[in-house]
Amino acid sequence: MRAARLIKMVLLLQSRPVMSAAELAAELEVSERTVTRDAQALSEAGVPVYAERGRAGGYRLIGGYRTRLTGLARNEAEALFLSGLPSALREMGLEDAASAARLKVSAALLPSVRDASASAAQRFHLDAPSWYHEPEPPDVLPAVADAVWDDRLLRARYCKGGGRENGGRENGRDGTEVARELAPYGLVLKAGVWYLCAKAGDDFRVYRIDRFTSVEPADERFERDETFDLPAFWDARAAEFARSLLRTEVTVRVSESGARQLAFTGDRAAAATALSEAPPAGPDGWRTVVLPVESLDVAYSQLLSLGPELEVVAPEELRGRFAEAVERLSDLYR
Numbered sequence: 001m002r003a004a005r006l007i008k009m010v011l012l013l014q015s016r017p018v019m020s021a022a023e024l025a026a027e028l029e030v031s032e033r034t035v036t037r038d039a040q041a042l043s044e045a046g047v048p049v050y051a052e053r054g055r056a057g058g059y060r061l062i063g064g065y066r067t068r069l070t071g072l073a074r075n076e077a078e079a080l081f082l083s084g085l086p087s088a089l090r091e092m093g094l095e096d097a098a099s100a101a102r103l104k105v106s107a108a109l110l111p112s113v114r115d116a117s118a119s120a121a122q123r124f125h126l127d128a129p130s131w132y133h134e135p136e137p138p139d140v141l142p143a144v145a146d147a148v149w150d151d152r153l154l155r156a157r158y159c160k161g162g163g164r165e166n167g168g169r170e171n172g173r174d175g176t177e178v179a180r181e182l183a184p185y186g187l188v189l190k191a192g193v194w195y196l197c198a199k200a201g202d203d204f205r206v207y208r209i210d211r212f213t214s215v216e217p218a219d220e221r222f223e224r225d226e227t228f229d230l231p232a233f234w235d236a237r238a239a240e241f242a243r244s245l246l247r248t249e250v251t252v253r254v255s256e257s258g259a260r261q262l263a264f265t266g267d268r269a270a271a272a273t274a275l276s277e278a279p280p281a282g283p284d285g286w287r288t289v290v291l292p293v294e295s296l297d298v299a300y301s302q303l304l305s306l307g308p309e310l311e312v313v314a315p316e317e318l319r320g321r322f323a324e325a326v327e328r329l330s331d332l333y334r
Helices: 002-015 021-028 032-044 074-080 086-092 095-108 116-121 141-150 230-245 256-262 268-277 296-309 316-333
Strands: 049-052 058-061 152-159 177-190 193-200 203-208 212-221 248-254 287-293 310-314
Touching: 002 021, 002 032, 002 058, 021 032, 021 058, 032 049, 141 152, 141 177, 141 193, 141 212, 177 203, 177 230, 193 230, 203 230, 230 268, 248 256, 248 296, 256 268, 256 287, 256 296, 268 287, 287 296, 296 310, 296 316, 310 316
Parallel strands: none
Antiparallel strands: 049 058, 152 177, 152 212, 177 193, 193 203, 248 287, 248 310
16 A cells, blocks of 8 residues: 555655655545655665745655656556546546556656646536436446456346346336356446346347346456447447337428427427427418327427427327416416
8 A cells, every 4th residue: 555655655756746745645635644664765766856945835756757667557458448527437446547547648748748637627527427416336346347357257137127228328227136157248327317238148239237136256258249339339329229219100280480499308309300390380370290209198298398389280189288388377367
């Protein structure tokens, strides 16, 4: 533990001209007294750490000292490629590895570009979870992530969800718990929810991580199918899942403004296709569109947001619900 801290201290000093004891203590998560002892230990080991007193003082390396301890370990190199996803790294237990990797890269850079990582971090940040959602990473996620990195078989118990185990997401949960032996190929973080893309038998499937009730990495490793393309697989399954939800159709008339807003009320791809297949607008500028929807209840909640820019033509049940909503609104605002 101390050896790793001493190496980190050298890399920090190598990447910056001077650092105060307080700054080092904060970076190393130790006390300033420990920083003083560590600096003395490095000096006794031949590392030229020099302490300057005074208001602008601190610790620095002298004589152009450069350590050769900048080679990346495998887990650090892998974590570095995910460093734009700080929350994902933290949830998978890779935050320390990514921090060490960034330090090593920073220490290896020329002084003129050494601030590039900090400059980029202040100009771009990816916040993966959706709004109004406090992500709660599943307890089993670090173990699943380890199995993914290590190509290790995973024995898991999984709570099935309404027959949608093969979709891009699962919808609902019927409480049936099943045992699975999986070859975990990759993890996907979608709108704050983690999914595992894994091979079960001869089929590739998608599992919500928060539906695993237990996981146990096996001793055996599996041989990856090198033709497997995680982004392409996910895109195909996500599109398949989105299409599977659209089980019914409604016919609506939309104004020019309503047509522009239609993509933001539900499935964007379905709305775009429906608009492209709709006949041209009439003299009043309105178009009649046959729109795939998940259900009449979902259509009601989504399409009502378009207000006077949309008229439901069919089915009559949905048109009646809109007419009732209009009457209630009229009573409220009369």
